[in-house]
Amino acid sequence: MRQALFSRMILAGVMSLPLLAGAAVPVVEVYKSASCGCCTEWVKHLHKNGIATKVQNVEDTSGYRARFGMPQALGSCHTARVNGYVIEGHVPATEIRRLLAEKPKALGLAVPAMPMGSPGMEGPRSDPYDVLLVQANGRYSTYRHYSAK
Structure with a gap:
C-alpha cells in the first residue's frame, strides 16, 4: 500500500516538471550602450529581483525602439524585450x-x-514618476505611479 502511494507521488512529481519549467520568468533581452552606468545598474536591479537578462551593447537604442514599435517620445537610455513585450527605460x-x-x-x-529614484537611477533624491502601459497605437495610460521618497 505504501509503495503504491509512493509510486503515485513520484509519477505526479515527474509529470509536473514541464509545468514548473514553463512557470519560470523569461529572459529579458536588454539593448543598451556599453558606456551607460545607469543601464548597468538597472540590469543589476533585475538580477537582484530574480529576473535573468541577456544584455547586448549597441551603438544606438533608438533603432531598437523603432523596430519594436515603442514611440520615440517615450524613450529612455535602454530598450528591452520580454515575452513579446517591450520594456523601455527604468x-x-x-x-x-x-x-x-x-x-x-x-x-x-x-x-x-x-x-531620479527609479531603478538604476538611485541617488540623493527621488522624483515621482509613472510606469506607462503602452498600446500598439502609441497611446498609453498610467500602469503605476511612484511617489517621491
Whole structure:
C-alpha cells in the first residue's frame, strides 16, 4: 500500500516538471550602450529581483525602439524585450513581473526619460514618476505611479 502511494507521488512529481519549467520568468533581452552606468545598474536591479537578462551593447537604442514599435517620445537610455513585450527605460522589476502575470493586450511598459529614484537611477533624491502601459497605437495610460521618497 505504501509503495503504491509512493509510486503515485513520484509519477505526479515527474509529470509536473514541464509545468514548473514553463512557470519560470523569461529572459529579458536588454539593448543598451556599453558606456551607460545607469543601464548597468538597472540590469543589476533585475538580477537582484530574480529576473535573468541577456544584455547586448549597441551603438544606438533608438533603432531598437523603432523596430519594436515603442514611440520615440517615450524613450529612455535602454530598450528591452520580454515575452513579446517591450520594456523601455527604468521600469521596476515588480512591474515587469506584474505585466507577465496579467498579460494585458499591450505593446509594453515605459518609464520615459531617466527619473531620479527609479531603478538604476538611485541617488540623493527621488522624483515621482509613472510606469506607462503602452498600446500598439502609441497611446498609453498610467500602469503605476511612484511617489517621491
